[in-house]
Structures are given as C-alpha cells and as structure tokens.
Amino acid sequence: MSMKYGLFWSALCLSFGIFLYGSLPLYEGIAAAAVFFVLPALAAIKITHKKEAVLILCGAFFISLCGMGRMHLADEVWKAQSSWALHAEGTYTAVVTEPPVVNREGEGYARYTAELKDIRYKDGTEKPLKGFAYVYETNPKEIYGPGVKLSVKGEMTPIRIYDNPGKIDLESRYRSRRIIGRIYTEDEKSVRSLGDSGEYRAEKAAELIKGKVMDTFSPYMDPVRLHIMMTLLFGGSYNEIPESVMSSFSATGIVHILSVSGSHVALIFGFLYFLGKWMHLPKKLVIGGAIILVLFYSGLAGFVPPVLRAAIMGILSVAGLFFDREKTAVNILGAAVTGMLLWDPFFLFDVSFQLSVGASAGILIF
Template structure:
C-alpha cells in the first residue's frame, strides 16, 4: 500500500507542477491515477484472505459457523455443494465465503444455516503446472472449505434470506429451464444447459475430452459468442414485433443482463454483456461507440468488482480473444483481397476461418500456458460447430417459451436432441483427426512477449514500414538471448522432481533434451487417479512426450496406481520392476497393458545398472537376486542415482529387513539425497541405515492426514538429529532437486524451504 501512496504523491506533485507550467494533460493524468487506485484495490483483495477472520479460524476443530447460502446448491456425487456467506464463527463476527460440501440435499439458496465441524483453508498448487485451486477460490472470494463429517451438524435457521431478485426470478427461471430441457431432450440436455445456463457439471467426461482436444471448449463457456447470438436473435424478434427503436434497444440490454445473471455472472459473460450494453447505449443515444472503449469499460467494471479477475484464465482468454479478433481480423482480410470477389458461401467460410485464426493467434500463449496444447483442428471445427451451436441456442430459446406446450415442446425437444447429436458427432470427429492438436510446454514470459511483438509486426506488414524491420529484429534479439542462455547460464545435469501424489510415491528424473524416467505413479482410488490428475499433466507441462523408462518399485496401489494411465498415453521405451506380482486388479491391468503394447519389460535386482546419459546412471541395490522377500514392501526396487559426484537414493517402501540386507551387501550406499523409506514409517529408517547413507537432504512422500499417521515422529526426530534438511510433500508440495556438476539445489514448490549442497 505504501508504494501506491508514494506513487499517488508523485502524481499530485506532477499535477501541481504541470498547473504551474501551464502544460497540464488532464486525460493522461486521469488514466495515471487509476494505477495507484488499482494497485491499492488489488493489494487489498490479495491480502483479504490472509486478514480474514475465516482464515484465522481455519483448521480449528468443532467450529460453529453461521451464514446465508449465496449460491444454488448442486449435487456432486453423493453430496451437495454450496457457498456460505459467513456472518459469524464461534460467536465472533466474520466475513467472507466458505464452500460447503454437505449431505443435506434440501438446502436452498437464501437459507440461513448453522454448521458445526472443521473448516480448512483451501490447498494451493501442489505440483508444477497443476491447477491452483486455492487461488481460484480466493479470486472468487472463497476463503475456506467445509466438509460435513459423520457427526457434524447442519441446521437450517431460516428461509428466504437471499437476494429477492435472485431468489424470486433467477433461480425459478433456472429451475424451469432445467425441467423443460430434461423433459424434452432427456440425456442429451447437457449441451443445451451449457449454452443457456452456463452449466457444464452434467457433461460426460468423454464428451468434455472431445471438446478439449478439438479446441471447442469456448462453445461451452458463456462468452461473447453466446451473448452475440442472443443479441442478434432478440433484437430481430423485437424488430419483427414493431417495437419502437429505443424501447427495442433497452429490452435487448435487459435480456442480455438477464442471461448474464442466469449463467452465473462469469467474467467472460460480464465482459460480453458490458460490451454489448455499451454498443447498445451508443445506439440509444445515437452516438458512435468505439469498440476499444467498450472493451476498456468492460475490463474496468470487472476489475473494480474484483481486481483478482486479472489472474483468472477465463478473464484473460475472453479479453485477449476479443482484442485479437478486433485487431487482427481486418488486417488478415487485407491479405486476401480476392476474397470479396468470391461467391457468398466462400466469403462466409473464408471470413469464419479468418476469425478463428485471429482468435487462435491471440489466445495461443495463454492456452499453451494453461492447457499445454494447441488445437489446430479448431480452425476448421469452428466453421461447422459454431453455426450448429447458434441453431441449438435458438431452439433452446423456443423451448424456453413453448416447452410446456405439448405439441410444440415435443417438436422443439426433438430438434434439440438431433442438433446436439450432430454437434457431438462433429466434435468427436474433429477430436479424432490425427495430429489435430499439438501438446506443448508452458512458454516463459519472455517467449510470450516476443511472440506478441512478432504477431503485431506480422499483422502490419502491409500497413507499416516498421513491421518488416521488426520481423527481422525481434527474432534476432530472441536468438541472441537463447544463445546467451545456452552459453552462460548453467543448466543442471539432471532434475529429480518428487511429485505430491498424496499418500503414495512418484518421482520424475529429467535429463537435457526432454529425456526422462518415471519412478512409481502414485495411487488410484475412487476419488482420483494420480496418473491422470497429476503425473500426466506434469509431463505435458514439461513437454515430455516420451519416457526412457518407467520403474515400478513394487506393486502396492500407492506406487503402481497411476501407471496404467501413463502406459496407455505416453510413448515408453521400457518398463522395469522387481518381478514381484500382486493379486490385484491394478497389477493385472498394469501387466496386460505392457503386454498389449509390446513394451520391453525388465526385472531388476541388485547389481544391475541402468545408464541413461554419459554422466548419469542408476545402480540397483535391492532386491537381492535369488531371494524371496517376506513382503511386497521389502521387494521394493532400491535405486542409487549417480550423476557426476552427486547421488540420490530411491528407497521405495523397504523396511528394516531390506535395509539390513543392503547394508550388508554394499560397502558404500552414501547419497546426499534420500527418498525416506516407506513414507517415514516406524518399520523403516533404522538409525544404522540412515547413518550409512549419510544424507544431507531427505524427502518424505506422504499424504496429509493419512490413516497410517505417516511420517512417524521417530523418523522425523532421527533425521533432524542428524542435521538432515527435511522436506515433506504433504506440507511443502512437490520438491525439485536440481543436480549440477558440483552442486545440488532442492526447492519446495511453496518456496518456503530450500537447500543447497556443494
């Protein structure tokens, strides 16, 4: 806040000085005044969760929270989710929102409730490139989470305490539209609900994946496309009804804001609605509206409402796509002067293609950074799917008005059903096109800056002389920076990342040139698959398309669970494990996938070596050849990763018996870094073993509040007594160990813990 005050004082001083000199630029000064205002407002929003009384009470057991439900509850599996605007906690006044997950399905918007139990702060990003749920919730003013336990009480104190407009108009209208869509379209109503209500919760996973791969997710996210469709449809309806011009404009504005409220007032919906309202206001007052002014007003409205929207990917994509279309489309059209002479159908297809190219060019860096893919096939898919979506939205509006009329409702419902089928078929078709999309790593800030500079120059080749010079100068500067980085910035020989997969193990060893080895894959439960939710997104984030090896230390579910998903989707040179089979569905699936895909399958035992680069290799320390381990844990593959002068010990889930065998079999097992055996249990990390390894850094891969109570206090005390820097994935998130020639650097994702060794 001091920076904002200081900047404001400087501006005031400049203002006084400019008055004295007589060269005041009021417009420039007005815009500059928004900088400290926005900075101060943003700083207040960022600090609000930390300063909130909700944050102070989070983590305490048996809290009593009272407040009003401010969202319409929705079902998620066997529970109901709603947001509670808190009035007090434990009898003390509080403010902010808590997201509740309860078993009571009778809760409604506007209910005043009292809940008893434990509230928790949301967990932030736990792995590189992963979704930051904490920031997402904070951006929407949600500071804590509550999940009803078996003995926790949820009591309704009063009804009807919400906003009367929302409670009396918006929610009944949503309920009506859902009932009509369900009645007339059956199971195919999910797409129409997405278009009319902005609801995607019912979207089947396979359909959602097809939309993602084909680059058509924007059809499901309420944005300018939907608001523009509604704008056109209703303005034409009001014109056909001979409504006076100005009344027609006002009614259209009303419809747009009603639609925005129906869809939940998302940033993209508000942006499009504000822009549409500004344009219509210009029509009302018979004044020309400037599109960039409309965009600026929309951004200002959203950011004053919540400055943290600036970091919301929906906000970024919405505004970037809009600006890109407005700026690039006319310039792209100038490059095709013959298009206007073509038949009308060719012109429309060509213009649609240019619009898609403009939107993709503008949003490509954000999409690459967020989703690690670029769907080139969307350029063609837009030409077919967007018009079909327009038709479906029109049918949905007819259903809204005539859905309860027997004959008409059935007719429109049948039309909606078949149009939805057509959209699903087209999306599936484009998603299945070979090489229709490309996976990519997240671009750095410098790459994004150079990309946009080059894009502006390319777009102005026919208009500006400086554009040609820029297209030569920008790549030259970029190449110089890359050359400098390669020569003078030291790159690690290898990087070992211990991912936070909850109660399980997973580590990825990366070498220069995108070569990598995966050691274990985390767990697979009814709630999550670590391979799908954590490991695969990380590989995409890092741009790793092929694994030199996948090593499964042993067949326990918390180590092998995520591997089947990876085996099916990533090119793998070979799989290695201890050859200790398990009688489980997970192991059977794991083994059958290896056989079906003809992946090389090796059995590891002590004395073997895996060389993966000139300076790095794995020595296998366990299991001992010719022996029968007494448990799956003691059958674990133990690897000593040697890279230059530095060593990392991967221990799987070995217990004291295997530790004793390793100590007796090898003269030296020293390593600077150790993955603590068996999540820090009481049956492993014997003092003799740990002292012989003599680590300086230890990583415990463990889940928060796990039922085994790992890690044990004995293990923690032992490592601390030996002055070992201890990292824990449940507390610190993923841990990256960067190995240089004579140096090791370990960094936790939350940046609070670091360690360096020479």
Template sequence: MIRWAPYAFVRLTLALAAGILTYFYLGNALPDMRGAVLVITVLFLGVQVWSTRSANLGLTNAAGLLALLTIYGTGLTLTQQATESRRADHLYRFGSQIEFYRAVVNDYTVVRPATYATTVRVLAVRVHGHWQPATGGIRVSIPRQENSAVVAAPQYGDVWLVRGAPTPSKPPLNPGEFDYRRYLAYHQVYHQQFIHPDQYRMIAAQPPSYLRAVSMRAARTLDGVFRQYVHAKREYALASALVLGIKDDVDQETKQAYANTGTTHIMAVSGLQVGLLFGATMWLLSQVPGRRGPFFRAMTAVLGLAVIWTYAFVTGLSASVLRAAVMFSFIIVARATGRQSTMYNTLAVAAFGLLCYDPYLLVDVGFQLSFLAVLSIVYVQPRIMTWLDVKGYFVARQRPWQPKVVQKLWQWTSWLMNSIWQATALSLAAQVATFPLGLFYFHQFPLSFLASNLVAVPISSGAVYVGLILLLLKGAIASLGLVAPALATGLDWIPRLVAGVFELMIWLFNEYIFRIGRLMPGALISGIHVTAPQTWLVFGVILTLLTFFAARRLVWLGLACSLLGAFAGNQVWAAHQLKTDERLIIYSIPRRSVCGFWQGASADIVMVDSLPLSDPERTYRIVPGLIAREAQRVQYHMGWRGAAVPATQCAPDSGLVLMAWRGLTVAFVSQPLSSARQPKPVSLVVLRRNARVKAADLAAVFGKDIRIVFDSSCRSWYVQRMAPELQQLGMQTYDVTTQGFYSIQPRS
C-alpha cells in the same frame, strides 16, 4: 506514433489493469494505499485546473500522466479493499479456535458422484463460548449419502450452523498440480471443509440476494422443461448446458471430446449465446419500417437491453453471462447514444466497469478469453477477409445471357461461400489472441478447431434459437393452461414437435464433434508447457507482428524476431537445466502408494501398491508435473516387477522392499520388521499401509539418523500416533498427505 485520442478509455483501462497486477505481485508488501491515492487525486485536480487556465502544453501532459497514475493507484487500492483476507474479522484471525460458525450458502451446488460441493459465506463464529461477527468464504463438501439415506443438496440461501473449524485451503500437493488454493483465493475463498451431515444443521433460509435466488429458481424451472421434453440423457445434458449453462449432467467423456476439438465454449453460456440473442434482436428490429430517428434508436436500445438481461436472469445470473451481458450492454448504449467512436473504446469501457466492480476478474480465465477473443475478432477478422474476395469471385461468374435459375444459383453460392469464409476468418481471428492462453492454462492446442467450429457452431447456434423457442412456447401454453386447461393439453404437441427438432440438432452437432475426434485423433497437440514469462513473450511476438503488418516498418519485424529468439532461448535454457535434473518423487495421491523416478526428460512412475492409476489420478496428479518437465518418455509400472528401477523384497511375504536407484537406497515398509544387529544403510524409509511397526524396530533396523516418510496410503490417525514416537527417538518425519509430495535427489 499511437494516436490515443480515439482510445481514451483503452489507456485508462490499461492503467487500471497495471495497478491490479501490481497488487497481485507486491500486494502483501504494500501498506494501505487509500491515503496516497487521495493525495494523487487532489494533485491531479489541481494541475488539471491550472493547465486549463494557462493552456500550457507541459501542464496538460503532466495532468494526463497524473490521471493515469491516479487510475493506476485506484486499481491497486480497489484490489486491496476487495481482498477479504486483509479484514480484521476474517476467518484467518481466529484459526482453530472456532467452535461453531454460522454461514449462508451463496453459490451453485456442484453435484459430484459422492459429494455435493458449494461455497458458504461466514456470518459469525463462536470462540470460547462467545459469538462475534466474522467474514470469509469456505468451500465445503458434504456426502450425498450417509448411512443409506440420501442427503438433500444445499440450496442457495440456506443458513447453516456448523460445528468445528474450517482449515486453510491446501496448496498443490504434487509437482505442477493445479493450484486450487490460488483459484479459490481469487474468489475470496481461503478455507475448505468436509462436513458430515451430523456436523451441520440448517437454521434459516436467507438468500444474500433475493434477485439471484429467484433467478436460480427460474433456471431450474426451465431446466425441468428440457428434462421433460428431451428424452436422451446426453442430449438433455447438452441442451441444459447450451441454453441455460447447467452442466451437472454432462459426462466426462463429452467434456473431454469438446475440449479435444476446441469447442468447449459451446457448452458454456457466455458471449456466444448472448451475442446470438443480440444479433437476433437487432435483425428483427431492422425489419421494422421507418427505422430512423432518436426514438427508434432509444426503443432499439431498451428492447436489446431487456432481451439480454432477461436471458441473463433466467440463466441464473452466472458470472460468465453477466460478463457478456455487461459487454453487450455497453455496445448497445454506445450505439443508441451515437458515442461509439471505436469498438476498442467501447470494449475498454466495459472492461473498466467490470474491473472496478471486481478487480479479481482480471485473473479470471473466462474474462481474459472473452475480451481477447472479441478484440482479436474486431481487429484481425476484417484483415483476414481481405485475403480472398470470395463473394466477388462467384458474382463475377454471372453472365447476362445465363438463365435466371443459373444466376440465382451463383448468387446463393456466393452468399454461402462468403458466409463460410467469414466463419473461417472469425475462427482464425479468435485463435490469434487466445491460443497463448490455451497453451498456458490447458497445455494443449486442437488443430481441428477450424473443422469443428465451422459445422458445430452454426448448428449449435440454431439449436440455441430452437431451445429458446421451446421455452417460450412452453411458457405460453402453461400460461394458457391457467384459464383453459383442456386447450393447453391439446396444444402440447407443438412444444413436443419443437423439442424433437431441438434434440435432433443437438444430436447432430454432438455426433459431429465425436466423429471429428475419431477421424482426427492426432490433431490434438497436448503436453505443452509454457511459463507465464514465455506466454508474455508469445503475446509480444503477436502484437509486434500485427504492428509490422499495419505499419510496414522493419523495426517491428526485428523486434518480433528478437522476442521470438528470447522465447526460444528461454526454452533451450530450461531444457539444459532439465537435462541434468534427477529426483525421486513420493506422490501425494489419496490412499495410494506411488513414486516417480525423474531423469531428465524421462520418467518412470511406479505404483508400489500394484494397482492401476485411475484417469483422474493420472490426469490431475501425475501428468501436470510431467508436462512441466516436458517429459518425452514416460512409463507406468504396476509394482516393482518389470520396472526399470531395481528393487528387491528382503524375504518372501515380508513387508520390506529395498530399492536402489542412482546412489539412492529407499526402504518401503508395509509390515512388521524383524530386529537387526547392524542398521541397513538407506537414504530414506517410506512407511506404507499403516505398517504395524514399532519405532524402536525402525531405529534398530535403519538407525536413528534417517528420515521417515508416510506415504498417502497411511491414515491420519496412524501418522498422528507414529510421528511423535519417531521424533522422540530423533528421527525426522514427513507426511505427504498434509505436506505434499516428497522429493529427494540422488547423491552426486
């Protein structure tokens, strides 16, 4: 039996999360729940008062259930109210009637090779010549250069006047592709727009939050310190990412190396950095003599909160830092007030507060990983530590007759090996609860995480301290320069010396990460596909096994085996379903002609335009669908020559290629066609490269009872011109650029 009394907020947080999840699955089908929640709340208060006066156990239990039901309904209602698309003045209500709109930039600007990307919040729209209030978020992209002129990056607080209507976010266009539309919706952004520089004008500067505007400016100022003192480009990029969370200059190769070794968290300013500051502050305060009494506890709490929130402020008040700051703030306050009954309750209070503020945090990957990692560390790490008594083993090797130097050596060895064992236990404990999410979201698991973290995390943690010291020194010398410029200039060698140490430490852990990747190339297990139900089953296995080891009852082991059997059965059934699945895929990849032939666990990907796929095209457009199918054999072919699928070109230099595969015949047309007396029997016609072909010729060659597919190499103006002509002749059309991939199964 679970004793809930010490974990009151754990059950309340679980009830709140259940209500939020209910909205995610059933929200569109539910009416406004505010009235129902009000009724349940009044009923709960009545039963609670009655149970208090009568001291009836049944009424007390009923009051407890009603309390959980109230919190459950509150979670559902909060999520309803936080969903902007439900509002009457949302952009969805205006559709394409919008002529102009006013919006304010309210997010960081992401610098890409060719564009700037940011989010704007709409203030008003003009429809039929009249302005009216509106709400909604739009993810916008603008080119960095236009007619050889460099376009200024959008700044937080810029108010724009934009011509034209935004379009609803597109769903995934290829099998298994990342659902960017859902990701944006979780952040209350439902529209996207590519804006040319002549399509918008900045009309004012009015930040939604002046505090955040100053915070972001402070972060950029501190970034300038690293840019000044850290000279190597890669080391500067990592320094800014490690201490300030600014990752604009981190190259893709570095990001991939850290992802492959399970150390991506080093580059994200979140719980690691805030925890390091919290630990350093607590250690410094522990050195103060006479550290007892309520006054010292209060002073400790105030200083701890000041340090954490100052760091959150100078790093731009990003979501990940705010989440970690709130978590540690609850821990600090709980310690200061003496109300920290258990760490689980304290974490539940932090999660409860964050979810009440933004219910959509529940589906945020960072939120999930942060809280699961901390919970796992709190519960699992002490139990892993009991496996080995490292400290006792080396202390027992000391003998009274040994020289003092030898005894000190044993003591230092004991401390060092125990610290390594603690770090090992912590890393293992964090993985226990987070690896299912890693499989679900990232489709990979780095076996080298232990070797990577044991060295890289301590060095990077030290680098965080050194980087903060560099910023403090530069700030102090800059302040001194206001009254004594000459003295400040003479002292500039001090931050330069610290910056040299800082750059060396960053170089060391970065080189270590890359070396681990080179020495252990097979340590990354990738291409793993688990569905959401399978992920829940894995979590169920973990929880039941932990319960078994704690309770020592076979019933829990039996339940774990049953869940594991359900997981294996689900995998076997999915493989059985896949075995007989065959289909032809016309991919939606901008300006490309690519098709895939899927047959069970094998796939042949043909680049019809005979051009190789770039890494982003392969990684983000093709591979997710192959992972979902758990494809074991994948071959890529540039052009039809050498492909396993037979294809013939009807005439030299002709624009017609006929492909036959498992009963399907597909015609790929890229040039004008000659007339034919008898229509060619094909299953599908694919138009490529804006083929200069007449609708009548297509009807004459292939007949009218045929489907025409425009692949991604066709421009929008071409599709808009050709589609109506083909439809007038009775032919069906499909545009993969706007409608997503096209799939057809062989005839049975």
C-alpha cells in the same frame, strides 16, 4: 498512445497498477510506475516541448495509481475476513450463496459455497464470523439451494494453494470471493437446514427459472443431453456432464461453446433487433428491452467474468446506438474492462477474465 482509444489505454494502465500492487510492495510499485510514466514525461518536455505528451503520460501514471489504490482497498477487505476461525471446531451457521457443485460418481458429495454467520463452540460460546467457506457433504440425502440457512458441524481447515504456474490463479479467485476455508462434515447429521434465510433471493429466483426450463424439456431428452442443453444455455452444469462427453467436446475444439460468453449476448441482441424491426417497433424501445433482457440473462448465467464482459460490451454498444453516437469496439472493450476491474480488481488474475478479454482484444486489434 492515440487518444482515439483512450478508454482502452485507460484499462491497460489500470491493469498495470493492479499488477504492480500484486507483484511489489506498495512504495516500490509507486516508484516503478513513476519510472515507467513520469521519467518519459520529463524527457518529452525536454525533447519535444509538447505538453500533450506530458499530460497523457501523467494521466496514465494517475490511472495506474488508481489501480493500486483499488487493489489496496480490495486487499483490506480480504484482511478483514475472519481468518482467525481457521482450525476452529464447532457448529457453524452459514447461508448457501449459489447452486452447489454435486458429484454423483463414486462416493458422491455436494460442495456448497456458504456465507459464514457465526460459530458456536462446544462450551456454548458463540462468535460472529465474516467471510465465506466451502462446505463439503458426503453422500447428501438432500440438496440445498441458494438462500437456505445451514447448521454445519465440523472443523474449518485452510484452502490449499498449489504452486502450479500456468494453471488457474486460485489464490486470487478465493480472495475475490472471500473464501477463507473449507468445512468437511463427518456424517449426514452434521449438516441440517435451518430454513430459508431470506437472503440471496435473486440467486434463488434464477435457480427456480432454470429448474422450470429443465422440467419442460426433461420428458423429451435423456439426462446427458438435458444437462448439455442447460450448460449451452446457462453454463455451470459441467459436473453433470460425463467426462467422456467433455473429452469429446475438447477433442473437436468446440468445448468453448459450453461457456456462456459474447456469442450468447450477441444472439439475444440480434434476435430482439430483428424482432423489433419485423414488428416495426421504435428503435429506442427495442434497445431498452434488449438491455433489460441481457441483464436478466446475465443473472441467470451467474454473472461470471465472460458474461459480465460480454454484457457490459453489449450494453455499451447499444447505448451508443441509443444516443446516436458511434464508438470504436476497442474503446467499448476498454470501458467494460475498466468497469469490471473497478468493481473487483481480482478479476485481472482470473483465467476466465484473461481469456475472454484477451480473445476479444485479439479479434478487434489484429
């Protein structure tokens, strides 16, 4: 275990601790980590008498315990959500948190991700709520964006989790986003707007900017190509692209370009670097501007795991240039993974995170 790649090994140990917490009861997980790290440390003392190996293994054990502790805190946050409201029928007050998923084929629907505020039962009793839910509206007359407060009449039902190994781990994704249920509405009168809540302003601003970009190009492009362009730029418009077109992207092996990731961030850094060089701007000014622009672009793309990983890696790379310090790319990846897992340990079970980090690690190591 070379300390040249200390941050990379730290990320692996942190991931190991998170995995143990999700796979075993707490005390069994600690025991498993002890067997994995502490026993080899004791053997190293007896065989080699080298303190360095002991310190490294004990440090790895400590980082694994930190992973378990972080996962425990995330689990406690999940348990604090208002799961008692499942199967409760009444009028919910909720705030839309992100652009809805809209399906216009057949019997169209809009699916909103909404933060639950309270519920009012039929007898007039009101109770505060904590958590998020999917709100489904059939044949919507109006589409509501982030920050809009909604009144939703219906019953909240549990999220279905299908046991399908090899597919997306939806349970961890729901826990990460604190999605506790879904509400299906009966008719168009079951969902109505209560106006702007004043929340989720960043998400609302991002949608306004993307809307202006879309309006700029819409006179010159047909709807299919327009949505493909928006997905190439910002991701997230997959439902607006016909299934036949998505199949063509898959068949040609280029469907990954529809997902915002490291190539987009690299293009931004590269463009600004050459622009700054052409204008003879100070290197540190160019780097500072690039970091601000990447953070802004990541917000437009929704801060999904591949974007976060790419943005953090890119920022750490240019920060190394800023401080005139060279770092290995593997260590930068380790720092990005460590930061993301400390922010949200459920990322470890997200297939988007796994593929993004796995591909980056494969390229750097092999």
